[in-house]
Amino acid sequence: MSIRNVVFFGSSGGGKSSVINMFLGGEIRAPISSGKIGCTFESKSYDTTIENTRYHLYDTPGLNEGLECRTSAKEAIGNLKSLIRNLSSESDGGVNLLVFVFRSPGRLTDIIEEDHRTVYEGFCDKKVPIVMVVTGLEDEVPTMNHWWEKNREKFEEKKIRFVDVACITATRGRLAEDNQRHRYDEEYNLSVTLVKKLLVKNCRHSGWRKESNNEWIKGSWKWIRKHF
Numbered sequence: 458m459s460i461r462n463v464v465f466f467g468s469s470g471g472g473k474s475s476v477i478n479m480f481l482g483g484e485i486r487a488p489i490s491s492g493k494i495g496c497t498f499e500s501k502s503y504d505t506t507i508e509n510t511r512y513h514l515y516d517t518p519g520l521n522e523g524l525e526c527r528t529s530a531k532e533a534i535g536n537l538k539s540l541i542r543n544l545s546s547e548s549d550g551g552v553n554l555l556v557f558v559f560r561s562p563g564r565l566t567d568i569i570e571e572d573h574r575t576v577y578e579g580f581c582d583k584k585v586p587i588v589m590v591v592t593g594l595e596d597e598v599p600t601m602n603h604w605w606e607k608n609r610e611k612f613e614e615k616k617i618r619f620v621d622v623a624c625i626t627a628t629r630g631r632l633a634e635d636n637q638r639h640r641y642d643e644e645y646n647l648s649v650t651l652v653k654k655l656l657v658k659n660c661r662h663s664g665w666r667k668e669s670n671n672e673w674i675k676g677s678w679k680w681i682r683k684h685f
Contacts (some may be wrong), residue, residue: 461512552665553585570617
């Protein structure tokens with residue numbers, strides 16, 4: 458059975474680990490941070506099988522963490538570069554899908570734009586499909602997808618494009634008064650379905666591999682220097 462490599466990236470606190478846990482059958486395996494300080498200090502892989510296909514889901518350190526955070530932005534982007542470099546080698550099967558995780562409410566800043574371009578353009582040469590998962594939408598009305606309808610134009614103005622988008626909640630919320638269910642059970646269960654469909658639909662069968670290691674290293678460092 459072939460294995461497909463999926464890389465999750467985004468700012469600290471965006472919900473990458475929570476989204477990955479949605480693929481793991483309710484098992485809390487990827488550690489989750491409760492605030493702005495990230496708790497993922499290096500890339501970690503979690504395995505899952507969907508529709509008889511195996512996936513390696515890579516949780517990566519949060520990008521653009523501030524001075525108060527334990528993982529510096531430079532270390533995070535370097536870690537992500539190394540992960541993509543290793544995956545795109547002949548032995549590791551390539552990169553099949555990029556998942557950009559963005560938490561609402563949040564502003565679409567120049568830093569987020571640069572993160573998207575650095576990973577999609579600089580590290581993957583625009584040759585790996587990229588999707589976005591927007592978290593924190595449990596109270597969005599009339600539906601969670603309404604957020605994308607309101608904000609899609611802002612991304613397009615900055616030429617930040619995705620092949621697909623899932624608007625979700627990555628939490629069940631607190632227990633309801635009857636202690637039999639959680640406040641956002643319905644939205645959460647729908648969200649699990651949405652992220653799995655997003656993965657299956659957009660993950661390429663064959664992974665992308667860099668053509669020239671030396672040229673790739675030079676190009677990737679150019680993008681990192683633009684960050685710092």
